[in-house]
Amino acid sequence: MPPSETPLHDGPQGVEGQPLIVFDQVVKRFGDLTVLDHLDFQVDPGERVTLIGPSGSGKTTILRLLMTLEKVTEGHIWVDGEPFSHMSRGSALVPASESYLRAKRKRVGMVFQQFNLFPNMTVRQNITEAPIHVLGTPKDEANERAGELLDLVGLGEKIDAHPTQLSGGQQQRVAIARALAMQPEILLLDEVTSALDPELVAGVLDVLREIAETTDITMLCVTHEMGFARDVSHRVLMFDHGRIAEAGPPDQIFGDPQEERTKSFLRSVLDNGD
Numbered sequence: 001m002p003p004s005e006t007p008l009h010d011g012p013q014g015v016e017g018q019p020l021i022v023f024d025q026v027v028k029r030f031g032d033l034t035v036l037d038h039l040d041f042q043v044d045p046g047e048r049v050t051l052i053g054p055s056g057s058g059k060t061t062i063l064r065l066l067m068t069l070e071k072v073t074e075g076h077i078w079v080d081g082e083p084f085s086h087m088s089r090g091s092a093l094v095p096a097s098e099s100y101l102r103a104k105r106k107r108v109g110m111v112f113q114q115f116n117l118f119p120n121m122t123v124r125q126n127i128t129e130a131p132i133h134v135l136g137t138p139k140d141e142a143n144e145r146a147g148e149l150l151d152l153v154g155l156g157e158k159i160d161a162h163p164t165q166l167s168g169g170q171q172q173r174v175a176i177a178r179a180l181a182m183q184p185e186i187l188l189l190d191e192v193t194s195a196l197d198p199e200l201v202a203g204v205l206d207v208l209r210e211i212a213e214t215t216d217i218t219m220l221c222v223t224h225e226m227g228f229a230r231d232v233s234h235r236v237l238m239f240d241h242g243r244i245a246e247a248g249p250p251d252q253i254f255g256d257p258q259e260e261r262t263k264s265f266l267r268s269v270l271d272n273g274d
């Protein structure tokens with residue numbers, strides 16, 4: 001799916017043919033450190049985008065902004081034509097309030113490197129907690145959906161287990177099911193296999209491949225798993241110092257990169273055996 005050519009300037013309107021996510025001149029600073037530097041990019045509905053680039057180039061910060069865990073320093077983020085980092089007040093955009101962000105956050109699911117499951121809850125409770133308490137889903141319906149999602153990630157028989165009884169790969173598959181239980185339009189994946197023993201990586205990637213193939217969820221994925229990125233993404237963005245150094249379909253970025261920074265980054269990843 002090609003990236004949308006829709007211009008940014010009239011304010012995206014959330015109609016068919018418009019991008020789902022727009023970063024418009026986004027700057028993110030932590031103190032004196034500029035992590036994202038007037039960043040512009042767009043993601044279409046259903047598009048799967050992989051973010052690659054050296055450590056510290058700002059990839060995780062992009063996901064955290066979309067999860068509303070960070071706030072932009074300058075610029076704007078739009079989702080489905082509506083302000084995401086800000087909210088409208090009359091004709092002006094003002095910084096978003098916590099309640100506004102909480103409502104927006106429901107559209108986005110994130111899976112982290114560390115699985116972050118609640119250790120005192122069963123697998124079922126981990127998955128149904130947010131749908132019941134945030135979305136108001138009836139308990140029976142949430143339980144039924146938890147069972148379906150656990151089947152999808154191949155863990156149907158673990159519904160009453162506790163996270164400590166599961167391997168890292170199984171915990172991460174539960175974390176994927178938990179993110180999907182909120183029925184997000186956007187799924188953010190941040191190095192989801194980095195904390196796993198090598199033999200557990202393939203099982204998690206297979207689950208994500210299946211989700212990519214069988215749903216139209218929009219995915220933004222930070223990963224060093226280049227084979228996976230090549231298989232599932234429509235587009236790869238190579239970041240360097242908070243800007244996009246190169247962007248294109250995976251065959252081009254991995255097979256025929258144009259920028260020296262992309263070439264040296266890919267060489268370093270391959271040298272590390274990833």
Ligand SMILES: Nc1ncnc2c1ncn2[C@@H]1O[C@H](COP(=O)(O)OP(=O)(O)OP(=O)(O)O)[C@@H](O)[C@H]1O
Binds near residue numbers: 055056058059061
């Ligand atoms: N809360 C924070 N406070 C201060 N500095 C931060 C904070 N979060 C991130 N940074 C800094 O911002 C820079 C970009 O971090 P980010 O995690 O987005 O990079 P990354 O490209 O995802 O790197 P990696 O591949 O190592 O995860 C880093 O220098 C990091 O130390």
